Amino acid sequence: MEMAKQEWKFTTKDIAEKPDLFLSGHRACAGCVPTTVLRLIMKALRGPTIVTQATGCMEVVSSIYPYTSWAVPWLHTAFETAAANASGIEAALKALKRKGRLKHEHVDVIAIAGDGGTYDIGFQALSGAVERGHDFLFVLYDNEAYMNTGIQRSGGTPKGAATTTSPAGTAIPGKLEYKKPIADIMVAHEIPYVATASPYYWRDLLEKVRKGLEVEGPAFLHVLAPCPRGWRSDQAKSIEYSRLAVETCVFPLWEAVNGQYQLSVASKLIALAPQKKRPVTDYLQGQGRFRHLFSPQNKHLLEDFQRITDERWRRLLAKCGVSAKP
Amino acid sequence: MSAREKSWKEIAPAGVCSRTSTTFLTGDWKTYMPVRDLEKCTRCLLCVLFCPDGAIHWKQEKSDIEFDYNFCKGCGICANECPTKAITMKVE
Amino acid sequence: MKSVVKQERMALSGDEAVAYAVKQSDVDVVAAYPITPQTIIVERFSEYVANGEVQTEFVCTESEHSALTACLAASVTGARAFTATASAGLALMHEMLFVTSGCRAPVVMAIANRALSAPLNIHGDHSDSMAQRDSGWIQLYAENAQEVYDSIIQAFRIAEDINVLLPVMVGLDGFTLSHTLENVDTLPDEVVKQFIGSRKFPNVLTHEGKMAPFKLDPDNPMTMGPIALPNYYFEFKRQQEEAMKNALSIIKQVNSEYAKISGRSYGNGLIEPYCLEEAEVAAVCLGSTAGTMKTVVDELRAKGVKAGLLRLRTFRPLPVEDLRSALCNVKAVAVMDKCMSFGGNGGPVYHEIRHVLYDADVRPYVVNYIYGLGGRDSTGTAKYLRGSPADSSGKAC
Numbered sequence: 165m166e167m168a169k170q171e172w173k174f175t176t177k178d179i180a181e182k183p184d185l186f187l188s189g190h191r192a193c194a195g196c197v198p199t200t201v202l203r204l205i206m207k208a209l210r211g212p213t214i215v216t217q218a219t220g221c222m223e224v225v226s227s228i229y230p231y232t233s234w235a236v237p238w239l240h241t242a243f244e245t246a247a248a249n250a251s252g253i254e255a256a257l258k259a260l261k262r263k264g265r266l267k268h269e270h271v272d273v274i275a276i277a278g279d280g281g282t283y284d285i286g287f288q289a290l291s292g293a294v295e296r297g298h299d300f301l302f303v304l305y306d307n308e309a310y311m312n313t314g315i316q317r318s319g320g321t322p323k324g325a326a327t328t329t330s331p332a333g334t335a336i337p338g339k340l341e342y343k344k345p346i347a348d349i350m351v352a353h354e355i356p357y358v359a360t361a362s363p364y365y366w367r368d369l370l371e372k373v374r375k376g377l378e379v380e381g382p383a384f385l386h387v388l389a390p391c392p393r394g395w396r397s398d399q400a401k402s403i404e405y406s407r408l409a410v411e412t413c414v415f416p417l418w419e420a421v422n423g424q425y426q427l428s429v430a431s432k433l434i435a436l437a438p439q440k441k442r443p444v445t446d447y448l449q450g451q452g453r454f455r456h457l458f459s460p461q462n463k464h465l466l467e468d469f470q471r472i473t474d475e476r477w478r479r480l481l482a483k484c485g486v487s488a489k490p
Numbered sequence: 491m492s493a494r495e496k497s498w499k500e501i502a503p504a505g506v507c508s509r510t511s512t513t514f515l516t517g518d519w520k521t522y523m524p525v526r527d528l529e530k531c532t533r534c535l536l537c538v539l540f541c542p543d544g545a546i547h548w549k550q551e552k553s554d555i556e557f558d559y560n561f562c563k564g565c566g567i568c569a570n571e572c573p574t575k576a577i578t579m580k581v582e
Numbered sequence: 583m584k585s586v587v588k589q590e591r592m593a594l595s596g597d598e599a600v601a602y603a604v605k606q607s608d609v610d611v612v613a614a615y616p617i618t619p620q621t622i623i624v625e626r627f628s629e630y631v632a633n634g635e636v637q638t639e640f641v642c643t644e645s646e647h648s649a650l651t652a653c654l655a656a657s658v659t660g661a662r663a664f665t666a667t668a669s670a671g672l673a674l675m676h677e678m679l680f681v682t683s684g685c686r687a688p689v690v691m692a693i694a695n696r697a698l699s700a701p702l703n704i705h706g707d708h709s710d711s712m713a714q715r716d717s718g719w720i721q722l723y724a725e726n727a728q729e730v731y732d733s734i735i736q737a738f739r740i741a742e743d744i745n746v747l748l749p750v751m752v753g754l755d756g757f758t759l760s761h762t763l764e765n766v767d768t769l770p771d772e773v774v775k776q777f778i779g780s781r782k783f784p785n786v787l788t789h790e791g792k793m794a795p796f797k798l799d800p801d802n803p804m805t806m807g808p809i810a811l812p813n814y815y816f817e818f819k820r821q822q823e824e825a826m827k828n829a830l831s832i833i834k835q836v837n838s839e840y841a842k843i844s845g846r847s848y849g850n851g852l853i854e855p856y857c858l859e860e861a862e863v864a865a866v867c868l869g870s871t872a873g874t875m876k877t878v879v880d881e882l883r884a885k886g887v888k889a890g891l892l893r894l895r896t897f898r899p900l901p902v903e904d905l906r907s908a909l910c911n912v913k914a915v916a917v918m919d920k921c922m923s924f925g926g927n928g929g930p931v932y933h934e935i936r937h938v939l940y941d942a943d944v945r946p947y948v949v950n951y952i953y954g955l956g957g958r959d960s961t962g963t964a965k966y967l968r969g970s971p972a973d974s975s976g977k978a979c
């Protein structure tokens with residue numbers, strides 16, 4: 165399975181025609197983009213695949229017994245175990261193949277977890293699994309809080325966001341800590357493929373899923389997945405937010421192949437034409453979790469949000485070898 | 491709480507699911523439903539890709555898309571993302 | 583027994599006996615994490631892997647939590663999986679023990695029984711596995727390295743029986759068994775392989791409406807480990823309880839089949855009575871203590887005391903009927919616990935034995951002795967059979 169042996173070419177129609185492997189009838193809230201992400205991801209499979217998932221919204225809404233939304237073999241065990249599940253599945257497939265008991269030439273393994281199951285409780289298992297080099301794709305759908313248990317803060321919640329464990333109070337204005345740069349941390353594990361993606365840029369997302377599957381060894385895909393319930397935002401705008409996050413460089417799109425960073429098209433266009441970079445307020449306004457940042461006494465927080473966004477963007481450009489234009 | 495249809499003797503062990511969620515209709519969750527202006531629609535299929543509920547299908551035989559109101563939850567993403575503003579959300 | 587096969591006598595510690603049995607059991611995936619006094623198991627097994635003596639995929643995980651999780655996932659993918667741990671490692675697995683049994687994954691695990699912190703102590707007692715009593719795992723406790731070897735092999739047969747399909751823990755006392763060299767008669771590789779056979783899978787109804795083997799297979803997709811609401815959760819727990827009941831007869835059957843090829847059996851597989859017939863006083867214990875106790879019983883018998891011993895080999899499922907009929911005719915029973923149930927008025931084995939005897943027509947006196955915590959030597963064992971039938975921790979009933 166060499167990396168990008170043959171480029172995967174597809175039209176919108178090809179994808180629309182592909183039968184869903186993540187099925188309708190799931191119980192996610194209306195306008196839940198994490199489910200759009202799952203639907204899209206499942207359209208990028210290249211062959212026999214086993215999916216395993218951490219506890220969280222996407223697991224709960226898709227597997228309420230006796231119903232399942234998974235047309236592929238699927239396993240859930242616990243909250244912090246997505247990567248350990250993948251390790252065990254991949255090890256089993258290897259052993260069975262070696263002993264001539266596997267029917268398939270190759271079976272892809274995908275582990276899916278939310279931000280809680282990735283940044284926080286599942287991080288040890290993830291770090292261990294990629295260090296061991298298991299051949300699997302880990303997909304983080306990042307809705308930036310523990311939504312399943314009622315919107316609590318995670319290591320992936322942005323600074324300033326109000327959650328039920330970091331409420332915007334009179335003394336403390338929402339979460340005090342910055343979002344952990346999880347994808348960079350995964351690059352630091354020196355794994356062959358790490359990328360960020362956003363469902364608005366669905367083509368880029370699908371290509372990255374495919375690359376993550378094709379690469380030999382661990383791959384990590386960080387997908388921003390707006391959650392209207394947790395973000396206190398308009399359901400209809402969930403995909404729009406996944407675009408605005410990229411256009412404001414709050415969530416730039418890039419990939420690191422064997423540690424080599426490069427910007428993906430949507431973000432590269434902004435790098436080349438910096439006037440296209442929108443202010444973070446375009447992304448933040450309308451999201452109820454950031455509403456308090458717009459009150460006069462929190463002006464500094466809004467500025468800080470812009471500052472950290474710019475700083476991280478500059479650092480990314482440097483890693484990608486793009487010189488920051490004024 | 492939904493009903494129990496089978497006894498412990500009849501069901502598979504360990505919670506192996508016995509049916510797909512496509513038999514669980516979510517269409518009655520919606521307040522608004524998407525209605526498409528056939529004239530404006532360019533069949534770009536973006537709505538098909540973005541719908542969280544897989545409730546818009548591309549029908550090759552008709553060369554057209556079709557809403558499946560059995561699953562549409564009325565979120566309005568399709569209307570918001572449609573490049574030609576062909577979809578409007580109407581009270582059901 | 584004519585069909586008993588020729589065996590090779592090896593000098594093995596309990597841990598080495600585990601590793602050797604696993605090597606012979608055609609295990610597909612071993613995922614484990616080191617902890618004293620289990621570590622020798624994974625070290626020996628790593629050597630087999632490094633020297634190409636096994637085809638097993640060895641996953642050296644970053645924690646016991648992931649070790650068991652990987653075994654569980656491997657098992658439901660169709661592999662035979664094994665892990666080993668002790669003490670803190672088992673405690674760290676706690677969450678996943680329930681998930682493993684709930685997923686009906688027939689993982690086999692050796693526990694080199696060790697005390698729990700704090701204070702930290704690496705020596706043998708049963709606090710670790712007793713704390714996992716209700717996790718849905720079958721629990722076997724071995725008396726010596728020979729039984730450790732035999733029990734690991736049997737454990738795969740028991741766990742994978744489609745009427746059981748439950749994970750099995752085999753307990754071996756930390757250091758007393760794990761680190762002590764003994765003579766162990768080992769079966770030829772082929773005999774072990776044949777005895778265990780290949781993994782079997784019951785056919786289950788999938789969401790596609792098909793009957794398919796119970797495993798993750800792209801040709802027959804199925805959803806494992808979903809969320810079950812109050813309308814169905816209980817049903818799956820009931821199934822597990824039925825499987826535990828089935829295990830009682832399967833353990834006996836495996837014990838007697840194994841006796842035919844090896845010439846060795848351990849009581850009926852569930853309990854092992856020693857001089858219990860016509861005994862007036864009896865002790866109940868688990869694991870290696872039974873070896874010492876048998877000597878004590880012999881001594882007492884020589885002195886005219888009608889003493890006997892019951893070794894509980896299978897702690898889960900609890901062989902209620904076997905225990906009751908074996909003990910109901912003695913006058914007094916001393917139950918020995920290598921574990922404290924804080925505030926519980928006696929140790930866990932004591933609770934079980936009292937519970938079993940409650941329904942006996944004539945109830946013997948039952949007293950409890952907590953002994954050997956944190957590896958304390960239990961010399962002078964004879965006193966357990968001499969003491970007064972009633973003491974502060976266990977009143978005569």
Ligand SMILES: Cc1ncc(C[n+]2csc(CCOP(=O)(O)OP(=O)(O)O)c2C)c(N)n1
Nearest residue numbers: 219220221243278279280281309310311312
């Ligand atoms: C060990 C453990 N701790 C806590 C929980 C409770 N819990 C279940 S899901 C969840 C949050 C999931 O958050 P995330 O991974 O971000 O997924 P989301 O629900 O946001 O999609 C928590 C805290 C659990 N199931 N297991």
Ligand code: SF4
Nearest residue numbers: 192193196221391393
């Ligand atoms: S809470 Fe958010 S992530 Fe969870 S189902 Fe609802 S919209 Fe989706």
Ligand code: SF4
Nearest residue numbers: 531532534535537572
């Ligand atoms: S997004 Fe709009 S134009 Fe495109 S297919 Fe859907 S309705 Fe038609």
Ligand code: SF4
Nearest residue numbers: 541562563565566568
């Ligand atoms: S309203 Fe939402 S659920 Fe309904 S078809 Fe449009 S995108 Fe799908």
Ligand SMILES: [Mg+2]
Nearest residue numbers: 278279309311
């Ligand atoms: Mg989340």
